[in-house]
Amino acid sequence: MRRLSPLFLSVAALVASAQTVQVSSQGQQCLDCHSNTTPGIVEQWRGSAHARNKVDCYTCHRANEKDPAAFDHYGLKIAVIVTPTYCARCHTKEVEQFEVSHHAKAAQFIGSLDNMLGEIVEGGPAAVNGCRQCHGSEVKYLGDGKFHPDTWPNSGIGRVNPDGSRGTCAACHGRHAFSSAQARQPENCGKCHMGPDHPQIEIYNESKHGIQFRANIAKMNLESKSWIVGKDYSAAPTCATCHMSATSNQPVTHDVGDRISFTLRPVVSFKLENWEKRRAAMQDVCSNCHASGWVENFYKQYESTVDLYNEKFAKPAKAIMDKLYAAGKLSKTPFDEKIEWTFYELWHHQGRRARMGTAMMGPDYTQWHGFYEVAKTFYTEFIPEAERLMPGVSQDVMATDYHKWTKGLTKGGSSSRSSSTKRDTTSNAQQSAPSIQPVPGRLRKKLDGLRVLGRARGREPPEQSRSMPIIPLIFVIPRSGATRNLLFRIFCSLLVSNVAVQG
Amino acid sequence: MRRLSPLFLSVAALVASAQTVQVSSQGQQCLDCHSNTTPGIVEQWRGSAHARNKVDCYTCHRANEKDPAAFDHYGLKIAVIVTPTYCARCHTKEVEQFEVSHHAKAAQFIGSLDNMLGEIVEGGPAAVNGCRQCHGSEVKYLGDGKFHPDTWPNSGIGRVNPDGSRGTCAACHGRHAFSSAQARQPENCGKCHMGPDHPQIEIYNESKHGIQFRANIAKMNLESKSWIVGKDYSAAPTCATCHMSATSNQPVTHDVGDRISFTLRPVVSFKLENWEKRRAAMQDVCSNCHASGWVENFYKQYESTVDLYNEKFAKPAKAIMDKLYAAGKLSKTPFDEKIEWTFYELWHHQGRRARMGTAMMGPDYTQWHGFYEVAKTFYTEFIPEAERLMPGVSQDVMATDYHKWTKGLTKGGSSSRSSSTKRDTTSNAQQSAPSIQPVPGRLRKKLDGLRVLGRARGREPPEQSRSMPIIPLIFVIPRSGATRNLLFRIFCSLLVSNVAVQG
């Protein structure tokens, strides 16, 4: 044989996947029936590392002594649900790591607003088929290998199993291949980490990381047992790379939150316990591809975004809600007044998107799906709704530097004055303060922008696409000083006149 | 030659695709020009099964006697549009199946609200370039191989062709490769089955099925002529697998709705004619990878969701709309009052997402894109809008057990009383009844949840992220009985006090 056609390779691959595997006599008994009744999962298993290592159906499904869901199935004592306790018979370390993770506690969101929504506002089946398919159900065994349909099928990551263990390895290592390669792929995490309130997969797909992954999936070495970034692969990071997988300096972990320093989940974000250690672990991953200056600056950008969200929108909105509750303007029942929904989306949906978008470098999620929506909701829904319930409740908030722009930029009023306050932007911690800052860089850019707007560009829109006259303004701008500040004020007025309904 | 580089394999693949193919003299005449004028489609064809089987341009484009769109093209009588009638010259069975399918009738949505929207509210070109590119146009032939631009290009699945036939095989088997492998891939269906009102591709991508597909596409054996699930492939199901392709027990079908038992399209869902037979056909597919207990429970989960949607939201909302029309509070013109848009999105967008999300196991579509939106629209838009139009119109609806929670959970009022009614949840058909049920499973979970909420977790949020004091509550809960019910009532009060603006 001298030449190999691509066809041959496909055949070879098929032969490989249909390899004869050694199984126990009990395992053979399983296969005798299930090769016919559920051939798909038998085939998945045949192509798996389990099959190659003589781990058969019975190895995993053989019931533990204390499992209340054990039952007799054609003479063998088995369990339908293979819990982490079962997997730990071989994969002890992985299960131990998982058990202390945030993932293992995912079913315990009862008592939260989210659960209130699912169970009561929407209704039980919405929680069964929505919430709990990610968070996990509390599986109720009915005997004879059967389960209550409200609780199973369920592969939620925090599932409470009949044997008391929490979670399911199959949430990520899909039955019955239980492949590491699959768990390393971003879609795997996207089963739950998606949608309006935590669009991690969408953000990843937008990010450079996601783009590099899609373009170079063949170079990702996903099937390799060792999977150390910068060593076994370097084309792109996946979710697993940053949050779980090994680097040259740290081992793989199944405690998925271990490298997260900020929580972006609650109304107001804060740093977690041991955040420096967590951050160092993440930065160790980053540094495989990014120089230290890059990583350091990125974290400053990230923090400034969280800070802006916290200080400009989240804390003020929360303070207003607290006042409304305290004044009895809202009942204690959640979600029975419109503003409760508005506030909920502000932080739980839009505010998370803004924060997570920056954390994972998806600019459209930071901006259009994030801060744009936050600002729109805050100014056009939340504040007016609050004012209707309790006139004056937002007065203090709206008088701060952050929100003064709403009082008008052109009338020489308070916001113009605020905008002439000097401010040191090199201090990154203060970045989220009012944006109307006549600091040299920003001012030069704004004026440059105006020049561009006014310059003939050879692609001039026809008459009807302009709403207001545009005055060409090309002049020399001093790099600093009082003249510059004056020019900035003039610019603001012109900007407001010119852009009103201009694209 | 002893070693094959990957490069060699690529070259081999290219050579294979550029194979010399045998064509008729008429076909050669086509190729002589079109290899230059439209080289892309010639190359697509060259790599196709058609080319390998001596089916050339003329074989397909040779005009049928009765086709009014036949015309003379350089001495050959041809048709630009190859209709199903043409394809049936070889693929008789497939076209026959297609002709009786829901797909073949897709252009006939005129008279529906959707068409009213496209043609009148939005305007003709929106229907031409939007609606009809999926549903299909009624192609108008202008003579000389030309068509009216309102009606062609169009590859909508229900297109009405000049020869009277309906549909186009190219909707799924893209020109000019006409590949089965492509039609088996989920993106193919996603051309139309996507977006706010029927996001099947988005749901699939979120589901375990989609994840397994993405991770294992190389193992899908997509190019194989025989494509029987569990036999020719087992890594994952695609849209085609479940709705069209063969199993060991049933052949491939081009009648795409054949295995669908419930319609999730209208305001209120219902079971289709012969739904038991349809369901059995689908369950035959499921059972290739899932045990019977799994499949049975899944269908219970699914039904409970449809039931919840129907009973809690769809029927009450429809009843209110009927009352508004009957009382003359709304004109008969659709979409001229805001509530008509609100109601439309409730069932046509959000309600479909909730139902389809469960049907295809995408939990975020069930919950965040589905029931969350349904509930939000219902409580914060639909009901208030209806009450503004006709005070009291929603009174009956809001007094039902489903909606009593809005009257307050903490005040010892009606909803507390309702929540103490005992109820048997093993009867799945009743699952969609009020969610505030003190049945043992749910109560234990709720109380567990509360304990978690109250427990110190080492990741305590700092002071500012808390809105209200959280009282640690760890106590022994009786498994049943009156004390348990009492505890549940206490829990509800505490829950409402504690979670008000808590994440």
Added chain:
Amino acid sequence: MRRLSPLFLSVAALVASAQTVQVSSQGQQCLDCHSNTTPGIVEQWRGSAHARNKVDCYTCHRANEKDPAAFDHYGLKIAVIVTPTYCARCHTKEVEQFEVSHHAKAAQFIGSLDNMLGEIVEGGPAAVNGCRQCHGSEVKYLGDGKFHPDTWPNSGIGRVNPDGSRGTCAACHGRHAFSSAQARQPENCGKCHMGPDHPQIEIYNESKHGIQFRANIAKMNLESKSWIVGKDYSAAPTCATCHMSATSNQPVTHDVGDRISFTLRPVVSFKLENWEKRRAAMQDVCSNCHASGWVENFYKQYESTVDLYNEKFAKPAKAIMDKLYAAGKLSKTPFDEKIEWTFYELWHHQGRRARMGTAMMGPDYTQWHGFYEVAKTFYTEFIPEAERLMPGVSQDVMATDYHKWTKGLTKGGSSSRSSSTKRDTTSNAQQSAPSIQPVPGRLRKKLDGLRVLGRARGREPPEQSRSMPIIPLIFVIPRSGATRNLLFRIFCSLLVSNVAVQG
């Protein structure tokens, strides 16, 4: 060696990627450290065309004389940021093309509404991490190889670099592989061209083009140096194919807007300078796979959509905004009144989706994400908000044929009269006029539709899913004339009666 296992091929590929490459002594100095400190990017480079062509770290990072950001790094004068000026040392032509492109000016959106939003309404960090990560920052060098964190990391396509050059090649040719294959893939463009205001990647993914790409990626020959559509590949076009890459008739260009004839960006769309030439360049791409009649008709469909958007929604809405500003009903500060957000989304988000959806043939974006949203916003938000601010302001607009339907279709009033006006639909330029036209084609379709609605279909919904009685109407319809017009009027009444709350 007689047989090659798939494993061997993977190994061969790995060996190939780990090839020994020749580097300069300075390059070797870089590698000595960076193989340890940032191994990922070293590996990316090792697998790159750069490495194969002896282009090493120092070749690119060697500082230009005049670069103010040059600094000494272990004895070598280098720059962290490799600007287009650096790339032009080899890739002169590509940089020259890029420099005159719209892309190179992307940072200059200051003075636009979008920048106002980011910098002021949302706040500085939102612009830093949102807007500017696509548009580009003005990089501020702090000395010693460090940059201001507000301005870097940044790979925005219009970035203003310390050396005065604009843009970054790494925006599309990701560091450090700088691969053409990656830049040819649609995800690459999707980094920025996505989201609510310019969902090009989402539209592409929905389109036939995207579907063919996903299904046939292995046939795309993406790694080939020459990449001429119809010659080197024909399975599908990507973003690059249509906007940048070579055809048999035109070379590759890095001036990305070169083949775009219409701008779909502003409030009102218009044709760009030299639009005929631009369109001809694009149509040359189309014609590789589509016959001239197809291409010609497609452009008519496209234009009719832009026309509908412009005439029915954009111009009227803009005229109303102008009146509100002129009458002093709105302040000059943008985004401080709700209607300014409503109008902004109408054209900037929804109106772009409608236009772009058609341009790239994604029907759901034309319809559900586009015109449906445009119409909903226009009728249920924009007009009512405008009327609240200034009663009567929309009177003229709402009296036009486009909007007369809102006055009722059933009452024999003005819209019925308007609908009986004859009209020639073969004149495509007029397509965007009122949609209620009793022209033969449309009328027949509408009546056909009604028949379908009224026909028993064997899948009859049960009683509760019907809101109103449906009268079976099967009768012979005259092809033209007064009877036909009368029938159409009757039809309209029936339609409105029947579909009110029907799916």
